[in-house]
Amino acid sequence: MMKGKSLNDYTEDIYTCNRTRCGFCREQCPVYHVKVYETYSCRGKMLVGRGLIEKTLSPSVEITQILDRCLLCGLCEARCALNNLDIITSMRREMVHRGCPTPVHKGNVERILEEGRLLDARAAPERDGQFTLYVGCVYRSKPRELATALSVLERLDIHPLIADETCCGYIVEATGFDKEFEMIQGQFKKTYQQMGAPEILTLCPTCTATLKEKYGLPVKHAIVAVAEQLRKKQQAVKPLGFRATYHDPCHLGRMLGVFDEPREILRHLGIQLVEMENYRYFSTCCGGGGGVNAVDPDLSIEIAKNRARDAIGVGVEIITTVCPTCEPTLLRAAGRLAGEVGTFVDVQGLWDLLDKALD
């Protein structure tokens, strides 16, 4: 895979944004929406990029802190012809190269390099099976959620083969540690590229996007396989019969284009789907993306509260989603928001709903 370009390589793109200033990216940026300073929007960051290129700004911890508060959710890019995520990631790399890394991210990178994982593995799901499944660090740290997902897959005759895996390195690349990411890629390739599986199933949307885009592997999110299987088997379910909205995880939806299968499953389970105002390509982030939760949990919660407000705004009491980051982030925020507005919107994972309906 191609190594990331430097900030200077994006000079003309950045100048194009500065010349255009359409602002299409700004208003819906979940971070800008909370912070209000232009600097947190993509358009504002493009002027910071200009400052770094023209040397009117010097690399600093403060710039790192502003860049750290980007969710890398891609909503700005959905309204723009420029590759904003690549440009922002190049700015993060610039900060790391020039001696201004974020300590918490640096610690995570060191841990991944040392232990092969971002989080403590509390589950040991290795097993033989028919379909290669990459579990990812987050699910390995959540034994109950992982057991539920695996149980659903088994009940639908999708028998996973799970190897002893290492972290895909998304957070390392996304936070600007490109040299370290190369090393992690080396570790990862030892396991997966040598397996030569015709298709790798995944559970985490972020890992799915990383395996596809950074490793060029043939991946399929397991929820797509579930939708196919439900369709093929004409699977009978116990209808759940409530109204809910579906939150599109950024990586699964906007970046991988998986919009229809989760909705198809919800309908199959007898759920009346009510869409929020911003959905599919233009869904807003849960607040947990891009490493923001690690550096500014309060910001993350404020963003997630806004997403919960979107759900309340269309009159539903349940948000469903299919991402191990979105689900807890939205649930925490929903609890906080309930204390403020007196309305609680519950968050339920799609795997849990499948578990109930297939019971």
Add this chain to the structure above:
Amino acid sequence: MNMGKIDKAFAELQDIVGDRATTSPIHRMAYSRDWSPRYRGMNDLPDIIVIPNDTQEVVRITKVAHRYEIPLVAFAGGTGMGGGAVAWKGGIMIETKGLNRILEVDQQNMTVTVQSGIIIDVLNNELARHKLWLPHQPESKRACTIGASIGCDNDSTFGLRYGKISDCLLNAVIVTGRAEAVRVGPRKVSFSSTGYKLLDLLVASEGTLGTITEATLRVVPIPEAREVRGYLCRCLNDTAKGIERLLGSGLAIESAHANCRNRLHFYTHSYREKYGREPQLPEWAAAILFLSFAGDEDIVAFTVDKATQIMTDELNAQLVREQELVEGWWDSKHRLEFIPFKQKWPDSQRQKKFGAADLGLPIGRLEEGYRRYLEIAEKCDQEILGMTIYNESPNKATASVSFAVFVDDSSQDKVHQFYQYVREMSEMAIELDGTMSTYIGDGDRLGGFNQLEHGPGLKYMRRIKRIFDPKNIMNTGKKFQSRWIEDHKGVT
């Protein structure tokens, strides 16, 4: 800027708004530009940025600026084309988008009261829940605020039926340069013959009298149906004649825009992307007139048929048969709907940027204006982007004209050449009995030079400015001073 004063002012501002004030050079850099042409390395950083949440905070901020005599610049969408929101004299920048609440939707009286920093698109999304909309619709509506629309008197797509922001505006709250909050204009009616029309003074004031913090606007029901059609015309003057004839017949037209052939190219990116072909126009077509019709479905259908009959029979125009082209134009003009991940709109500004002289011309002098535009652009070495005629006064043909060029912003000299183009175009507009600006405003371009248009009237404008802003802190360096057109010999 005297940093001692800035430091003291900043300390006081922090007492007012806490961490919603900053002197960080990184944040200041993000506020260093609007959409006006600037050359590389030309960054105008404010000294302080502050984000107020209500009128009282703006009053307190203005008191600080007044006490230390520091310029106060309002920043909104940042899409202005005249440098109006650029703090080239430094000072305190008020980020108005913290003033983003809807205060009241009064369905019975068809009004909405908002804080001035609300984005037009956001407001309309909310109004849509009540089946209402604000018909003031600049192309920048995804970024532009209500306050900026009032302050800049910007363009509106639906001006032919609904006019500009002043036609919707009932009243507004301004925090003057004296740090006093004043509500001006009637409450919930559209007119008043008592007192002076202070509300009118706010429109196009560009923040030089005060900061607008609230506004009440007349809104209208969302029409049931809308149709858009394009007509190929043999000359530019025919577009105005056609509009006048259609209105004279009793038909209601919602919007009217005429593009020269060059400008059509700019507006049809999404068409070309979607269909992979260039718009095909016959050689004889000098302009294309786009009309939109809105209302009840049957009335719209009748109006489209009748308008087409008049345009073809009486104006010898031709209906554009390829409706995809018309819809593609409307996508770029109004819906702003591009195919996610594939739209290429900003690419038009990859090498050079969009820049325009925004002139008002008498409707019978469009041909002459267009010919002079081509000559002046060539003389000033500006690459032609094309011309659009906006109709922005209710129920009559008018000509608010964007004479656009691609600006080479790679060097100071090249950008100065663009402003020389603006100067000569402005002189041409006055010569033709028009105006030098219809939607961009004076900004940092035309101040002082605009005496060519206003004559002794400019002196009275300065006096008005002093009444509102005796210490000249409100958007200092705008409207009465130009940083681009300095040599006013024979003008001032």
